[in-house]
Amino acid sequence: MSTAKITGIAALDGGQRLAVKYFAVAIVLFGAQILFGLLAGFQYLSPDFLYGVVDFSVNRMVHINAMIVWMLFGFIGSIYWLIEDESGTEVVGLWLGNLAFWLFTIAVVIVVVVYLVIQTGPGQIESIWFINEGREYIEAPRWADVGIVVCLLIFFYNVAATFMKGRWSGIAGVLVLDLVAVAGMYLTGMFYSPNLSMDQFWWWWVIHLWVEATWEVLVGCIMAWGLIKTLGARRQIVTTWLYIEVALMLGSGILGLGHHYFWIGTPEYWLTVGGFFSALEPVPLVAMVVHAVYDSGVHRFKSPNHPALAWLIAHAFGNFFGAGVWGFMHTLPQVNIYTHGTQWSASHGHFAFFGAYATMNIAVFYIAAQRWRGNVNFGGGLVDNGWKWKWALGLLNGGVVGMTMALLVSGYDQVFIERALEGATWSGFFKAQQNVWYLQGMWWRQIFGYMTLAGFFLLVWDLMTIGVRETRPAVFPTEVAEHAA
Amino acid sequence: MGALGHEGLNIVGPMGPEGLDAFLRAVIAGALVVVFGAVYAACFAFGRLFSSLILMRVAYGCFGLLMVTVYVLATSLQLGGVWNVLMVLMLVAYFVAPRMIWRLTAATHE
Numbered sequence: 370m371s372t373a374k375i376t377g378i379a380a381l382d383g384g385q386r387l388a389v390k391y392f393a394v395a396i397v398l399f400g401a402q403i404l405f406g407l408l409a410g411f412q413y414l415s416p417d418f419l420y421g422v423v424d425f426s427v428n429r430m431v432h433i434n435a436m437i438v439w440m441l442f443g444f445i446g447s448i449y450w451l452i453e454d455e456s457g458t459e460v461v462g463l464w465l466g467n468l469a470f471w472l473f474t475i476a477v478v479i480v481v482v483v484y485l486v487i488q489t490g491p492g493q494i495e496s497i498w499f500i501n502e503g504r505e506y507i508e509a510p511r512w513a514d515v516g517i518v519v520c521l522l523i524f525f526y527n528v529a530a531t532f533m534k535g536r537w538s539g540i541a542g543v544l545v546l547d548l549v550a551v552a553g554m555y556l557t558g559m560f561y562s563p564n565l566s567m568d569q570f571w572w573w574w575v576i577h578l579w580v581e582a583t584w585e586v587l588v589g590c591i592m593a594w595g596l597i598k599t600l601g602a603r604r605q606i607v608t609t610w611l612y613i614e615v616a617l618m619l620g621s622g623i624l625g626l627g628h629h630y631f632w633i634g635t636p637e638y639w640l641t642v643g644g645f646f647s648a649l650e651p652v653p654l655v656a657m658v659v660h661a662v663y664d665s666g667v668h669r670f671k672s673p674n675h676p677a678l679a680w681l682i683a684h685a686f687g688n689f690f691g692a693g694v695w696g697f698m699h700t701l702p703q704v705n706i707y708t709h710g711t712q713w714s715a716s717h718g719h720f721a722f723f724g725a726y727a728t729m730n731i732a733v734f735y736i737a738a739q740r741w742r743g744n745v746n747f748g749g750g751l752v753d754n755g756w757k758w759k760w761a762l763g764l765l766n767g768g769v770v771g772m773t774m775a776l777l778v779s780g781y782d783q784v785f786i787e788r789a790l791e792g793a794t795w796s797g798f799f800k801a802q803q804n805v806w807y808l809q810g811m812w813w814r815q816i817f818g819y820m821t822l823a824g825f826f827l828l829v830w831d832l833m834t835i836g837v838r839e840t841r842p843a844v845f846p847t848e849v850a851e852h853a854a
Numbered sequence: 855m856g857a858l859g860h861e862g863l864n865i866v867g868p869m870g871p872e873g874l875d876a877f878l879r880a881v882i883a884g885a886l887v888v889v890f891g892a893v894y895a896a897c898f899a900f901g902r903l904f905s906s907l908i909l910m911r912v913a914y915g916c917f918g919l920l921m922v923t924v925y926v927l928a929t930s931l932q933l934g935g936v937w938n939v940l941m942v943l944m945l946v947a948y949f950v951a952p953r954m955i956w957r958l959t960a961a962t963h964e
């Protein structure tokens with residue numbers, strides 16, 4: 370670290386230059402997600418608000434589609450970020466990667482504009498192709514699906530070919546196999562059937578098998594690399610942990626899919642299959658605790674990038690509580706029969722997606738920001754004492770946990786009134802939503818939503834400014850270990 | 855409602871106040887199962903790391919609480935037959951998984 374500090378694009382390798390483009394779009398879409406979430410949330414409180422201009426259905430759709438896409442952009446960026454380092458060679462088809470980036474981004478913009486311009490109309494085969502495919506989270510029309518698959522294939526080619534040209538590692542192997550599964554699952558979301566049970570059956574393959582199987586493996590790979598690079602964890606340990614983790618995760622997560630097949634018209638055996646396997650899904654999350662303890666004990670975490678480390682810790686907790694605790698709470702069919710499709714599900718959905726995946730992406734943004742600023746110290750004693758990242762961390766996590774709790778209150782009210790007292794009748798559905806507890810939950814969700822928004826603004830501001838005036842170089846544990854040896 | 859056991863929790867008719875109490879107990883117990891599972895795992899790992907007998911005892915204490923919460927969960931939901939097998943499976947998995955991971959991480963460290 371004797372050379373002068375190199376910053377910006379010049380400090381990055383080829384893959385990383387592409388990665389920052391993905392990160393930039395991811396952050397913009399994260400902002401869009403929050404904005405449309407707030408609009409949808411406000412419509413719960415004031416149903417006439419923007420009615421006929423941007424309907425609730427559209428706000429909700431943009432809210433959750435933006436989420437899926439920003440997280441995918443973040444993941445793709447993260448892999449491009451680490452690949453040259455991990456493989457020891459340059460990305461094979463960088464220009465292709467750039468092309469895919471622009472195609473994907475332009476497609477996203479067109480899809481959203483069409484959502485906003487054509488909000489209602491008959492559902493026909495043409496509307497499936499050009500306007501809206503009608504499947505929650507992945508509503509993008511088919512033409513865009515095809516484009517997304519092409520972009521994912523290019524991405525996959527780049528990853529596989531780059532590792533093939535450079536060196537393979539355990540992490541690389543898991544990653545490449547996982548990407549095949551991520552892309553494969555997406556294809557099942559394009560299946561169309563007028564039979565609603567069949568349609569939902571395949572749709573869940575994308576959503577569940579993404580977030581509870583393939584995405585978990587993907588963040589496992591990123592985490593493994595992050596632990597080695599930023600905390601100096603031993604590759605051998607981390608890789609072994611990754612294999613076990615993946616085995617446990619897939620062992621319970623794949624058939625855990627059955628927890629979405631309780632009430633959609635699928636055969637009754639899914640009650641048992643779904644209940645059994647999904648009840649075991651938190652076990653790998655719990656087992657992860659042991660590995661974290663071991664690593665912290667052996668390596669005495671000393672990181673020159675405190676915000677990244679803090680977000681990695683937020684990821685560990687968020688994944689554990691949002692997916693593990695909140696997931697298990699409603700996964701047995703005996704419980705789910707009451708909670709299914711209430712705000713209880715939304716409580717879990719917010720906590721799990723944010724806790725497991727938003728956090729991990731933000732951690733990588735900070736890893737990237739550090740290199741962009743010339744590998745300066747992001748550890749203790751930042752110029753402004755790091756107040757921005759600390760407050761962003763607090764507001765974002767506090768906001769989402771607050772929304773989670775508010776939604777739980779509303780959800781419990783629905784269980785109580787709609788399901789328990791009224792026996793799941795049509796009138797019970799409305800009675801629950803007019804109850805004062807339900808409405809208060811909705812108000813608090815909105816208030817915590819504004820808190821989340823404030824955290825988002827701070828986060829963006831911090832990413833743009835952190836370390837700009839810092840001059841001390843970062844000292845990474847891996848370097849310390851190498852020098853000591 | 856064959857597959858779900860007794861008629862105690864039955865969505866077809868309203869469930870009444872006792873049913874609601876049972877439901878609330880069940881979801882709280884459910885959340886605590888996972889939490890105690892993690893605290894057991896953490897105390898176990900720290901106990902091994904520092905060779906601390908006290909921490910190991912705390913770990914087993916937590917596992918005891920885990921067993922209690924699983925019992926509360928099973929009885930509140932009036933689980934029967936095969937669902938009780940699941941409860942036993944969960945107990946085994948929560949007990950064994952942290953030990954397995956510990957052995958593997960320790961073994962690969964050399």
Ligand code: HEM
Nearest residue numbers: 580628647650692696697699700709710714718721722725
């Ligand atoms: C990071 C991992 C996870 C994420 C991101 C996630 C996200 C979600 C989301 C968004 C929904 C709502 C889907 C919808 O109807 O629109 C959902 C539903 C559900 N999740 Fe998860 N989840 C995760 C892990 C888990 C785990 C580990 C379990 C079980 C132990 C679980 C159990 C459930 C159940 C039972 C439902 C159905 C709720 C209902 O019937 O309405 N989830 N999840």
Ligand code: HEM
Nearest residue numbers: 403406407409410429433714715718719722723727818821
């Ligand atoms: C910042 C303020 C936010 C507000 C006001 C908000 C509001 C909403 C609203 C109103 C819905 C529709 C719920 C319904 O149909 O009843 C929704 C759905 C959803 N939001 Fe948010 N949201 C916010 C942030 C987030 C964040 C940060 C995440 C995750 C990273 C997220 C993930 C989700 C998911 C997964 C769903 C679908 C849940 C389900 O179908 O059960 N939201 N949100």
Ligand SMILES: [Fe+2]
Nearest residue numbers: 577581626628
């Ligand atoms: Fe699921």
